[in-house]
Amino acid sequence: MEINGKTKVVGIIGWPVSHSLSPLMHNAAFCHLGLNYCYIPLPVAPEKIGEAVRGLEALGFVGANVTIPHKEAVIPYLAELDVGAELTGAVNTIVRTPAGLKGYNTDVDGFLRSLKEDLGYVPVGKKVVILGAGGAARAAVVALALAGAAAIVVLNRNPERGRALCELLAPRLRERGWQGELAAFPLPPEDGEKVFQGANLLVNATPAGMEGFAAELPLPLEQFPEDLVVYDMVYNPPLTPLLQECRRRGLKAVNGLGMLLYQGAAAFTLWTGREAPVEIMASVLAKQVKNQ
Ligand code: NAP
Numbered sequence: 001m002e003i004n005g006k007t008k009v010v011g012i013i014g015w016p017v018s019h020s021l022s023p024l025m026h027n028a029a030f031c032h033l034g035l036n037y038c039y040i041p042l043p044v045a046p047e048k049i050g051e052a053v054r055g056l057e058a059l060g061f062v063g064a065n066v067t068i069p070h071k072e073a074v075i076p077y078l079a080e081l082d083v084g085a086e087l088t089g090a091v092n093t094i095v096r097t098p099a100g101l102k103g104y105n106t107d108v109d110g111f112l113r114s115l116k117e118d119l120g121y122v123p124v125g126k127k128v129v130i131l132g133a134g135g136a137a138r139a140a141v142v143a144l145a146l147a148g149a150a151a152i153v154v155l156n157r158n159p160e161r162g163r164a165l166c167e168l169l170a171p172r173l174r175e176r177g178w179q180g181e182l183a184a185f186p187l188p189p190e191d192g193e194k195v196f197q198g199a200n201l202l203v204n205a206t207p208a209g210m211e212g213f214a215a216e217l218p219l220p221l222e223q224f225p226e227d228l229v230v231y232d233m234v235y236n237p238p239l240t241p242l243l244q245e246c247r248r249r250g251l252k253a254v255n256g257l258g259m260l261l262y263q264g265a266a267a268f269t270l271w272t273g274r275e276a277p278v279e280i281m282a283s284v285l286a287k288q289v290k291n292q
Helices: 022-033 046-058 083-088 106-119 135-146 159-175 192-196 241-248 257-272 278-291
Strands: 008-014 037-043 063-066 093-097 100-104 127-131 151-156 181-186 201-204 229-232
Touching (some): 083 100, 106 229, 106 257
Parallel strands (some): 127 201
Antiparallel strands (some): 093 100
């Protein structure tokens, strides 16, 4: 890759960002298509976030990704939000437009595309159980509701946070015409059989199983329906403890590498107007995750 006077710049704003796989993934994609773009890490301390976002415009960045802990904090500095960002209240991609900076949540699109490509799962009319009530769970709830899921159950360790997620998202989704059910219960659930009855997708949107975090999820695995498919947003290690358990029980299950890939692919298209070379990006991610 040759950087010259015409190179267009994008980057990732986070704190820290040194662990991010996005620079390698996007730079490989730019190189593959011969695009004169460059993707750089942009570590930004929380108290500097406003200056940093305004700086994107001043410095002529094409856009940026946004990661923890800034996904919500960038919103006041943006001119416009897409549907996913508005509903989740979180932005992971910024695009500079003639009207100002626009925020997107491509985790929403990335999750849905991964469900389809990696599990062959289409949410229309289905019941889904989601573990967790943080940012990733919010993206999953919004994605599933926008895709027509009939019922979404959120299980969270801190039940208050689960209820708060429902109170935040239910009115927003209703306003968009979603007529499905959204409910929250504690994790572990008191009546696992009832919670899982009729569900055919389980999504882990907690860091449990991720390197450095507790491995175990307090789940009534023996009460899972036999046709349940499982999406674990964790991808490091690639064969997570939840995936191992699912395999032992013969349940179809995938990790969250596809979500990472497809949120990146959606951002790539927003910045370049080109379809992302997902095979190249996927091979970069797979190699990195294996090496970590
Ligand atoms: P977050 O906002 O910090 O929320 C974490 C959630 O997980 C909370 O609801 C927390 O429950 C719950 N939790 C944490 N440890 C737990 C444990 N040991 N057992 C049960 N519940 C636990 O985090 P986030 O941004 O939503 O991210 C969650 C996970 O998704 C992370 O591992 C992240 O890497 C992954 N993720 C992956 C992708 C992808 O592209 N594949 C994208 C986004 C996120 P309490 O409220 O009770 O604390």
